[in-house]
Amino acid sequence: MSDPVVVVGVDGSASSLDAVDVAAREALLRGACLRLVHAFGHPSGHLPGAAPWNPAGHSLEPMLRGELARAEERARTVAPGLDVTRSVVAGDAVRVLEIESRAAALTVVGHRGLSGIPELLVGSTAVHLAVHGHGPLMVVRGRPDPSGPVLLAVDGSPAGEAAVDFAFAEAALRQAPLVALHVWNTWSERAYEGPGDPLNAVVADAERLREAEQHLLDRTVARREATHPQVVVERRLVRSRIRPALLDAAREAQLVVAGTRGRGGFTGLLLGSVGQALLHHAECPVAVVRVQE
Template structure:
């Protein structure tokens, strides 16, 4: 498991969350600090940027030491290592994610512009990382449920698996939330046409969407009988409904792309909305490619 740090308060919160996750899983935690600057920000022909060349190495090492101290305070029995990796943060953490079970970052880094709700590192990793990404944000309720955003897509199956496993680790209830509306195409065969769907029988759509929710949850509920599952079928706009469901939750789990995603997009609009506006940490789980 890895946690990315940059010296910001947000990244220290990410380290604390990562330490808890590592303790739950019984795995080690690697705290990573990138030390470099994107090539596009350097003059042509300039040597790679290195903090040691600018007298910043003691600061970087100090940031890592403080992060490790916080992690040990949270999980004293967890093996924790730290390292400075040469390179720009986006590239470093994407590479690190290839061998990690989970990557954890804060929602805002030192490189964020004023007014932005989410740092570019988190967005990039959610779309391009090779393992599930937890973005630490909001105020989680430790007694609340793990909320699973159910979309019924094949790509979203990995998120369902992760959410059940996470609820089992945390000994928390799972709220499986599926949002529908009369624009749904699920009740129709053949090419979906939202102009037709808008005049459809709402009861017919509701029945189809309930079936989708039940089918998605059933097999994983059998695999994790210890997890108490609440199935929520909500008729609403998808993004506001899921953001609202994050109130009082300890974690929201979503796939990177839902059944409404456009081909070629690596991160769907629902995932992005949760990353920017959820009231608790969000884990984005990419489907198998």
């Protein structure tokens, strides 16, 4: 069986070099090798306002001696002795990294690339991979506190189970505490089991709903505590709007972990509003974990 691989996208931007630092640490924690990937070709056609790609001045040698050489130097500074490979692949970065993610234990990208569109808070590559990539994706943003906890956004959805597993494993690797945060409010989409109209009943009996949400949090965490006894877990139940509560908690975290969709919203959305908010505004790296089909 081959060694696990952590893949990181490199485009020469400051954001991608920050991603290399994080990816090198992640590879070291996993006993994995690090694969530096630079896509050599036209940028995504769906990027409005992106300048057309001009092959003049784009040759393999400058890339190998420039962007990838600098990236490898950064990786070896962070993790001396790490097994590092370089890869220049012809194609659009979005598609190339989507393919690379199929064999990766983890894919890491910066929150902004060289798209030439400064008003975007998070790059299209990160958003696309969060929706269509394979395996866990880590988007590097903010200034993580290395002494902070791993923050898990507990939503109780079947799609969120993979995120729970990843968060516990990541906390164990980092030897960090885990904060399992479940945010609820009276507009929760959780099914109400009492008589009468569900919405009116939920609003009228907030305490019963709180107890149900506490049970959901306890049940979600308890199943993993048995397999990760070394992880110190804080169960945190908060009545609030979901996105502000998560973003506030992320300020003290070294990593926040979420699934692609929660229990609410529209089933046609592949990346929920909470995931979008974290990718755009979290003040620490964000791991988005999809259920593998």
